[in-house]
Amino acid sequence: MASRVEKYLAHLDQLSGGREPRFFPVESTKQGLRGVTEIVYDNLPDGLLTALTYGLSLAEHPDWQHGSPELCLSVNSTNVTWAHAVGFLAEQLRGTCPFGYGSTIDFGERIVPESEMTAFCVFAPLVLGRGDYLGIDVGVQGHEGHDVINIQGMYPIHEAERQFINEHGPEAFWKSDWEPADVLRRPAI
Template identity: 55%
Template structure:
């Protein structure tokens, strides 16, 4: 029987079209939890870096009644620091952040030198089939009930966009004319 991690990895491999991943490990800041593994896929589409975490779903959060979360990022960049930021956020905020659509994460400093962006918002993952990222059953033999994971997307934001989202909501920001995967873009507001 496949382990929980193997089932998740198999699903992420399908989402990536069978591309080969590079694995990065983030040591856990919590002695109660194992580290976070980030699977990085470069070039799924021209000039795009995609990364998925595994380890957020090992934490508990009171808001996660039906399913837990894992994170995804898709950016037009070849800088692996974006994936490292995803790992950092996953480890540092698991169990405290709901990672619900519209949540924001403010790092307070630029993620990479190539971009002015300092924050992220959570929304549906930037994948061809975002519906295939909800309710992934990673249950193993002996587990009572279902062990479900939802993969959510993190999108880099400028500070002014994060403030706009807080004032006007996620839908208002998403309706703006902007490319959420472009890390070099000007602010949408």
């Protein structure tokens, strides 16, 4: 019988066509919870660095009624620090941040030196279809209840954009003219 993480990785293998990712562990700071792992695919899809987490969904949050999240970032960059930032946030904020659509997260500083972006917005993943990121059954024999992962997209944004989303909502921002994977873009608003 496959374990929870094996089921999740099998799902990612299917989505990636069997491409081999790089794995980066993030040590746990939460007593009783294992660490988070960053699963990084280079040039998938073409030209993008795509990183997913595993370990956020091991925590609990009252807002997680229909599954627990893992995170997905897809950016036009080769700098793996983007993946490390998402892994860090997943580990540090699990159990306290719901990572719901429209949530913004202030990173507190530039995420990487070459980009002026200092925050993230959570929404549907950029590179996955709806059937690929919602309702991933990772339940194992002996587990009580339904164990489902929903993959949430993480979008790097500027501080002005974070403030705009918080004031006007994510839909107003999404309608602006911006390229979600471009980490060197100017602010859209």
